[in-house]
Amino acid sequence: MLALVFAAVLTASAPPPTDMTLTILSEVCLPYVAGEPRDAASLGPxxxxxxxxxxxTLNFQSEDQAYILRLTTTGAAADDNLNRVCxxxxxxxxxxxxxxxxQPLLREQGFSPEAxxxxxxxxxxxDGVTVSLRQNPGAAAIVRVTYSTLDAG
Known part of the structure; x- marks a missing residue:
């Protein structure tokens, strides 16, 4: 009986998959491309x-393998060719x-959708940050967040 209650609590508290994507976007990707320092250990929670x-590059995956995350930084701001990708x-x-x-988060933060x-x-x-979402048939949805000093003018 206790196991059933515990399982129900875990299931009830787990965020839906799309909310996890939103959490990763808002708490990891957008701060990362904005240049906020990110410690790999902070992704543990x-x-x-x-x-x-x-x-x-740092590569991560969720414990259940439902999400894969990659953070990459190349170039340098001093050379005006800095690129950050999540x-x-x-x-x-x-x-x-x-x-x-x-979509609601992106609207709230002032992102403009392309038509x-x-x-x-x-x-x-x-402001130099691009968020793209794509999905090829039979593949996972990919959210790509990029920042480039070349686009930030």
Missing amino acids: LGFVVTAADED VIQARRGGFDGVKRSI DLPPGRAIWTR
Whole structure:
């Protein structure tokens, strides 16, 4: 009986998949591309573990493997070629679910949507930051957040 109650509490408290994508976008990707320092250990509470790391890139996955996250920084601001990229591969929620989840946050933060894009593609921009969402048939939804000093003018 206690196991059933415990399982019900865990199920009730787990965020829906699209909310997890929103959490990753708002708490990890947008701050990362804005240049806020990010310690890999801080992703632990979100259920992420490091899968690979090198000088420029950190790769993570959620413990249940439903989300893959990659953070990459290349170039330098002093050379005016700094690029930061955060990619979320959401293996749950699908394109429409992820889009519904992240769209209100992007509007609230002043991102402008691009019009007339094909189905399975959405792009929002603001001050050198681009958030793109795409899904190829049979594949996971991909949210890609980028910042480039070349676009930030």
